[in-house]
Amino acid sequence: MARLIPDSRKKHGWRYEPVISGKRLRFSFTCRLKRTAERTVLRIDDLIESAVHRTPLDGELLRWLEEIDERLFKQLVRAGLAKERAGHTVQSLTNAILESKEASVKPRTIVSMKQTQTSLIDFFGADCDITTITPGDADEFKSFLQSPRKISKRRKSGETYEKEQPGLAAETVQRRLRNAKSFFNFAVRKKFIKDNPFADMRTGQRGNRARMFHVDTALAYRVLDALPNARWRLLFSLYRWGGLRFNEALLLTWDDVVADQRVMMVPDEKGATHGRPVRKVPLFDEIEPYLLEVWEDLSSKTPGNTPIFVELLKGANPNQYLRNYFIRYLERAGITPWPRIFQNLRSTRATELSRIYASHVVRAILGHTEEVAQTNYLQPLEEDYDAIRQVSSRSTDEARKKPAEDARGKSDAFARRFTRTRHPMYNSRQSPSNHDSIKKPRENKPGVSFVDGNCDGSDARQNPSSRPGRTRTRDQGIMRT
Incomplete structure (x- = not known):
C-alpha cells in the first residue's frame, strides 16, 4: 500500500505514489500540516476508486476538485483521475452574466453592462482566458478606457474609415470598472477563478463637478x-x-x-x-x-x-x-x-x-x-455667493461704526469683574503691587536707637522724661547713656 512520504526537496512538501493496474502514479503537493496532507491522500484514493469502478463522483469530491490548486489538478488530469476544466473566456463569461441578469435588472442597466462587455472584448479579446487576467491587466484596462484611440466607422455607402475617439469621461470609466468588477465577482463565486483582478480597483461613485x-x-x-x-x-x-x-x-x-x-x-x-x-x-x-x-x-x-x-x-x-x-x-x-x-x-x-x-x-x-x-x-x-458677500460686507460696516472706546470699556469691565470673582485662594495672596499690604518696619523702643548713617539717637537725648535707655551701634555693641 502506498504511503505518504515527506518531500525533502520542498518546504512542507509531500509525495504520494500509489499503483494502479501495475502503473505507479506520482503526486506531489504542499501542506503545512500532516493531517491536511492525509486528507488530500484520502481524496486521491476516492478518485482512484471511482476511476477503477467507473462510478460517478459525489458532490463533495467535485467541490474539492474545484478548490484545489492548479498544479495538483493538472497531475490528476494527467493520471486520468479528473477531466480538464472547461475554459472560461471573456466572451463566454460576459454572455453568461447578461443571460442571467436580463430578467432581473432594468433595460438601461443591461445597456450599460453590454457597453462594458464591448470594452472588455476590445481590450482583452473575446477568446482571452479569464484565469490569465491579473491585477496589472486591470490597471491597463483602466488606462485603455481613459486614453483616446482610433475606431473604425462605416459610412452609408459601405466604405470604412478611422475616427479619433477621445477617452471616456471619469464617471463613465468608473461605471465600466464597477461592471467589470461585478463580472469577475460572478466568476469568483462560480469558482471559475480564485481572485478578482479588479478587487483592489477603486470604483466608488463620485459625481463629476466639471460637468455640472x-x-x-x-x-x-x-x-x-x-x-x-x-x-x-x-x-x-x-x-x-x-x-x-x-x-x-x-x-x-x-x-x-x-x-x-x-x-x-x-x-x-x-x-x-x-x-x-x-x-x-x-x-x-x-x-x-x-x-x-x-x-x-x-x-x-x-x-x-x-x-x-x-x-x-x-x-x-x-x-x-x-x-x-x-x-x-x-x-x-x-x-x-x-x-x-x-x-x-x-x-x-x-x-x-x-x-x-x-x-x-x-x-x-x-x-x-x-x-x-x-x-x-x-x-x-x-x-449664494452674492448673498454671502452682502452679509459679510454688512457685518463689516457695522463693526467699523462702533468706536474703539466701546471695546476698551468692555475690556475694562471684564477685567474688574474677573478680579472680583477670582478664587479665594488668589485673593488671600498679597500682591507685590499692593503697597498698602507691605509690612511696616517695627518701631524702636523708647530710649533705643539704631546708630547708623542717618540714625544718631537724638530722639532719646531730646526726651529727658523717658527712662534711661541704651544705644546700640552695629560695630560697638551696646552703650549706656
Whole structure:
C-alpha cells in the first residue's frame, strides 16, 4: 500500500505514489500540516476508486476538485483521475452574466453592462482566458478606457474609415470598472477563478463637478421658445421643473395625471427595487400650461393608458434620438448645449427645491437619496455667493461704526469683574503691587536707637522724661547713656 512520504526537496512538501493496474502514479503537493496532507491522500484514493469502478463522483469530491490548486489538478488530469476544466473566456463569461441578469435588472442597466462587455472584448479579446487576467491587466484596462484611440466607422455607402475617439469621461470609466468588477465577482463565486483582478480597483461613485451646469429660468424660457411644438415644450418642462429622469417622462401616461389633486403619479423604476414603484410629483405652475396645451390637441378617443409622448418614441434608442434632436434645436437658436443634456435639468431642479423645502420633502418628490443629491445634483449658485458677500460686507460696516472706546470699556469691565470673582485662594495672596499690604518696619523702643548713617539717637537725648535707655551701634555693641 502506498504511503505518504515527506518531500525533502520542498518546504512542507509531500509525495504520494500509489499503483494502479501495475502503473505507479506520482503526486506531489504542499501542506503545512500532516493531517491536511492525509486528507488530500484520502481524496486521491476516492478518485482512484471511482476511476477503477467507473462510478460517478459525489458532490463533495467535485467541490474539492474545484478548490484545489492548479498544479495538483493538472497531475490528476494527467493520471486520468479528473477531466480538464472547461475554459472560461471573456466572451463566454460576459454572455453568461447578461443571460442571467436580463430578467432581473432594468433595460438601461443591461445597456450599460453590454457597453462594458464591448470594452472588455476590445481590450482583452473575446477568446482571452479569464484565469490569465491579473491585477496589472486591470490597471491597463483602466488606462485603455481613459486614453483616446482610433475606431473604425462605416459610412452609408459601405466604405470604412478611422475616427479619433477621445477617452471616456471619469464617471463613465468608473461605471465600466464597477461592471467589470461585478463580472469577475460572478466568476469568483462560480469558482471559475480564485481572485478578482479588479478587487483592489477603486470604483466608488463620485459625481463629476466639471460637468455640472445650472439651467436658470431665463435660459429655460429661451429653450422653450426654440422648441418646435407643444409636446417638446411639455417634455422639457417635465425635465426642468418636474425633475423627472429621462425614462420616467417617456413612460408617463394620461392616467398618471391626477388633475383634481394637481399631482402626477410618476412610475419610479429605481424606487421599485426598494418597494416604491410610484412617487407623487406636484404639478408645478411652470408645467401646467404646457400640459393643458397638449391635452387640448388630443382626440377624445385617446385611451388614458396611452403614453403622453407616444409620437416622440421613435427608433430603437429613444435616448439617442431625443438627445440628437434636442441638441439640434438648441444650436439652431444659438444656445450652446450644456454638458449633460437631461441630467443637468434634474440637478437644477433639485438645487432649486432644496433651497425652499426640507430635504426629506425634496427626496420624496425627486426620488433620490441624500448621498446621491450631495454627489450628483446639489450645486452652489452665484446667488449664494452674492448673498454671502452682502452679509459679510454688512457685518463689516457695522463693526467699523462702533468706536474703539466701546471695546476698551468692555475690556475694562471684564477685567474688574474677573478680579472680583477670582478664587479665594488668589485673593488671600498679597500682591507685590499692593503697597498698602507691605509690612511696616517695627518701631524702636523708647530710649533705643539704631546708630547708623542717618540714625544718631537724638530722639532719646531730646526726651529727658523717658527712662534711661541704651544705644546700640552695629560695630560697638551696646552703650549706656
